[in-house]
Amino acid sequence: MLAALIVIAAFAPLIATHDPYLQNLGDALARPSGAHVFGTDELGRDIFSRLVHGARITLTIIFLVTIVVGPIGLFVGTVAGYHGGWLDTILMRVTDIFLSFPSLILSLAFVAALGPSLNNAIIAIALTAWPPIARLARAETLTFRSADYIAAARLQGASSWRIIWRSIVPMCMPSLLIRLTLNMATVILTAAGLGFLGLGAQPPLPEWGAMIATGRRYMIDSWWLVTFPGLAILCVSLGFNLLGDGLRDALDPKQMNKR
């Protein structure tokens, strides 16, 4: 399912049957048919093609958020966990403050302050998504910190940066990857939620959440406007959840209890 998503995003122009921005008012709100597999929207744009192009936006959001959030969370978590003491206290306090909000509400506030746009939505989501990663990285680091091989490295005169980078980070990777995967599902839903509220990607970009928001006005008569983008979000987010769940079972059954 996820491989399909990547393929669709990569070859979007080839797969799409129509230009996603091409308006054709004569053909507006057409039911799904041979010419338009998923029908057309209120401006006569082909929904299938818009969905296919929207996959690119979704993937971009996931990719950018993940490459920002992963390293930040890893850095904060391992440094806090390895050094302990006041540095740990401060870093974890900051993390807790961010964790004391539901991520959507905090992203909403950030986007409201920065102004609605796709880039700002990505920044806002990234700002709110790193704390759970940091928490996890710290918990993992604490379990390895007093291990013998770390002591051995220290005795050999390795600097703390070197120990963190070479000995601790690789050990944190498996659970971190699981968490990041499960996180992607949340990122998709948050991004779609922001798009739905009009705070994410702006028209005419074919973002799935925004498509649902515009389709809402025509919902009663033209069900296909909201149904298909929603199914797309559901499939992708379910895909990441299943992948994360599977990875968790495969890599570490003990992980079930940790947050």
Add this chain to the structure above:
Amino acid sequence: MRRAVFGQATGIIVTLLGLLILTFVIGRIMPVDPVRAIVGEDAPREVYDRVFRQLGLDRPVWEQFLLYLRDVLRFDFGTSIRTGQPVLEDIKRVLPATIELATFAIIIGASLGIAMGVTAAVNKDRWPDHVIRIVSLMGHSMPIFWTGMIGLLIFYAALGWVGGSGRMSQFYIGMVPETTGFLLIDSAIAGEWDVFKSALRHLILPASLLGYSSAAYITRMTRSFMLDQLGQEYVTTARVKGLSSRQTVWRHAFANIRVQLVTIVALAYGSLLEGAVLIETVFAWPGFGQYLTSNLLIGDMNAVMTCVLVVGVIFIGLNILSDLLYRVFDPRTR
């Protein structure tokens, strides 16, 4: 014990302070000029400068923050630009609708989640376990605003089983005096059972959908807690003594995970608020979420920041509550 309580109290205060710093910073980075928002585009220079000073924007940032802190401690959160009312009054007015929705949702979500979690644990790795995993992951993966619309299309527009948007039919609005703000309670007090029924019909769909989405987390935790218990020796003993498997599971094993479940449900209640923001938009539910989003869109930062603060405080409160419940109910922590 006293030291632990003291430590926790300091922790809470530090977190609250952090919360305030965060909302303060968010409020300051916005590109919209707060003075222009008040005086308008073509106000003369003197007026602009006066308002600029009135808002305290000419002082250093740390002083501004102290002023903000002072206002918050006095429960003065400013007035909303949109409604012209003090923000706190507005929030008091809209919060009951959301609490009513979220409470119903958590009752549904917890019953569903616990039932699914126990069933999955008892049937580990057999088909009910797999089915439940998919069902609960689905709930977790659905965009709630979309599920809300599809729910409206099916159960309201096509089948007519439930009420449409809003808290009750248009017809009844204003018929019941607001005493508590909770419509079900208010209508019951007033003896208006038609309103009560209408309110229930409007509540049931959004509450079920929210509950379903929160059930995933509760299911997963219940399942793993239950698996821990079922692996223990007392369970085997109970079975050897000839207790039926239903009695073993519900009377013995379940009794031991109740405490953990209470904390999980309290945390899930907090995250329901997030879904509530979106679903209230779809159902035109006149609650906290709608208040927040409508103010977001017009850039009413006083209202938005206070909403964020309120959510943060509710979250911290729920965390403390779940901690306390744990202490009260679990004899080992005494």
